[in-house]
Amino acid sequence: MTTSDRTSASASIPAWKGVDSTQADLPERTEVVVIGAGISGTRVAQGLMNSGAQVHVLEQRTRLGGGMATRGMGICSPLLLDPPFRLVSAVGLDVAREIVRFTSENLDILKDHLQPTGVIYASKGPDEAREVDHNLEALESLGIPATPWTSDLIPDTGPGWHQPLGGTLRPRVLLRQWGQDLPVSYATRATKITNDGSDLVVHTDNGESIRADMVVMTGGAQITPWAQDKFHTIRHQAVATSPTEPTLSAPMHIQYGYTSARQLDTGELFVSGCRWATPHLEVGETDDTVIHQKVDGRLSAFLEQHFPGPAKAGITHRWTGIMTSTCDGLPIIGPLPGRPRIISCGGFGGFSWSLAPRAAQAVVEGIVTGKANGVPSCFSTRRFD
Numbered sequence: 001m002t003t004s005d006r007t008s009a010s011a012s013i014p015a016w017k018g019v020d021s022t023q024a025d026l027p028e029r030t031e032v033v034v035i036g037a038g039i040s041g042t043r044v045a046q047g048l049m050n051s052g053a054q055v056h057v058l059e060q061r062t063r064l065g066g067g068m069a070t071r072g073m074g075i076c077s078p079l080l081l082d083p084p085f086r087l088v089s090a091v092g093l094d095v096a097r098e099i100v101r102f103t104s105e106n107l108d109i110l111k112d113h114l115q116p117t118g119v120i121y122a123s124k125g126p127d128e129a130r131e132v133d134h135n136l137e138a139l140e141s142l143g144i145p146a147t148p149w150t151s152d153l154i155p156d157t158g159p160g161w162h163q164p165l166g167g168t169l170r171p172r173v174l175l176r177q178w179g180q181d182l183p184v185s186y187a188t189r190a191t192k193i194t195n196d197g198s199d200l201v202v203h204t205d206n207g208e209s210i211r212a213d214m215v216v217m218t219g220g221a222q223i224t225p226w227a228q229d230k231f232h233t234i235r236h237q238a239v240a241t242s243p244t245e246p247t248l249s250a251p252m253h254i255q256y257g258y259t260s261a262r263q264l265d266t267g268e269l270f271v272s273g274c275r276w277a278t279p280h281l282e283v284g285e286t287d288d289t290v291i292h293q294k295v296d297g298r299l300s301a302f303l304e305q306h307f308p309g310p311a312k313a314g315i316t317h318r319w320t321g322i323m324t325s326t327c328d329g330l331p332i333i334g335p336l337p338g339r340p341r342i343i344s345c346g347g348f349g350g351f352s353w354s355l356a357p358r359a360a361q362a363v364v365e366g367i368v369t370g371k372a373n374g375v376p377s378c379f380s381t382r383r384f385d
Helices: 039-050 084-091 093-110 127-132 134-143 172-178 294-305 308-315 351-369
Strands: 034-036 055-058 119-123 147-149 158-163 188-195 198-205 207-214 212-217 231-241 252-254 259-264 268-271 317-326 330-334 339-346
Touching: 034 039, 034 198, 034 207, 039 055, 039 212, 039 339, 039 351, 055 127, 055 207, 084 093, 084 134, 093 134, 093 252, 119 147, 127 134, 134 158, 198 212, 198 294, 212 351, 231 294, 231 308, 268 294, 294 308, 294 317, 330 351, 339 351
Parallel strands: 034 055, 034 212, 119 252, 212 339
Antiparallel strands: 119 158, 147 158, 188 198, 198 207, 231 268, 231 317, 252 259, 259 268, 330 339
């Protein structure tokens, strides 16, 4: 990336920030080290502590949930990036149903925190519009209710569908609740995990280390050699406007899910995506202080084209976040082959709120009971054997 492609580092100012909490000193030893204090990290740590385990969390940022947990859109749905009929075509109906069952169970975990608006999926362009009927048929086969959708209130969008499951949530409220009383060492980046006798040793970038019986790597904190060719980073960019009149009754995914919009109850409109404006789709980027000018230009144009009212109100925030995806686009949940005391719980892409709480529940069950029920085989670490 050239200098002309970016603004100054101070330009990336999220509309939501992570949650402040008390710094905990790094102990010499604990039972379980959880790496990452995002959605899955806080849920894993909380669940283990509630089960009586001794836990310590390492977080490279200075706030709880300072990454994609609060830099994302706060949308939760049983559907992920792939349109339903493409998902069924790619993995088959049985596997697709497993995935939807898992995301539906995730919705059940969050149901008391959701604003149950459902989610709108709109098309942009004739090719995407022609697939709407196929997607409605696929949704029916997956057991997800949906109705056709069109709107004159959002210019230049084609037909789509509205599925009533899921909706929006307030990330900071949840993270504050989940992170309460967790022992977290902030500004502490885990760099590697070694073995020393019967202990695992997690080494950090400040030269300290902590010993443990088990280690859970969450979100993008996948630091073992095994993980290197399975996870990759993607920079996700967003803007927010000043408060304006209600435009969206539910959050929206458009352009095959590569662009999303959400309007808060207070009137601010969030729009994210458009990473296709760069040749590499922002894959491999790790700096969330950077605003890419080409992506920002596309987001501004998208806002003006489809949401002219909010566009006139003006953009107040521009920011980026780093999401972590996997080599096959599916999350990785479970113990590492050959190192069963190290557990992976990450690779959720831009759909952390649709996957991470249920994934964390499975990790806690696996540690506490020795068996994690309900994890689709296509999410397991064993699929790479």
